[in-house]
Amino acid sequence: MARRRRVAPYVPQVDNHDAALEDALxxxxxxxxxxxxxxSYGYYIKDVSILSDAAYDRLCVLLRDRWDEITHHHKDRIDRASLNAGSGFGLREEQYPLIARDAAHSLIKQLKHGNE
Known part of the structure; x- marks a missing residue:
């Protein structure tokens, strides 16, 4: 009797999380x-893009243009001048909220390994 090989389930590879961002927004x-x-944490601290450049740029514009409408307890971590430059470079690693760092690590893992 021939043995059947176990085949790992197909996990589509994702280049970024643009769709998840759009769903969230x-x-x-x-x-x-x-x-x-x-x-920003992924890109500037971990050197991994979790969003495409275009999606990140749109996110910066959205934050800049609708700043007064947006409420979030971590909003104070964002430098409004950085939004004009389309950047999040100004924060040091320890300035990112732990929950944002942990979530970024999870998103990075998904990009590298799929949803294992």
Missing amino acids: AKSINLAVPWYLMA
């Missing part, structure tokens, strides 16, 4: 804050 504009922090 459709639910609440306030989620722009944690997504900005997660994406």
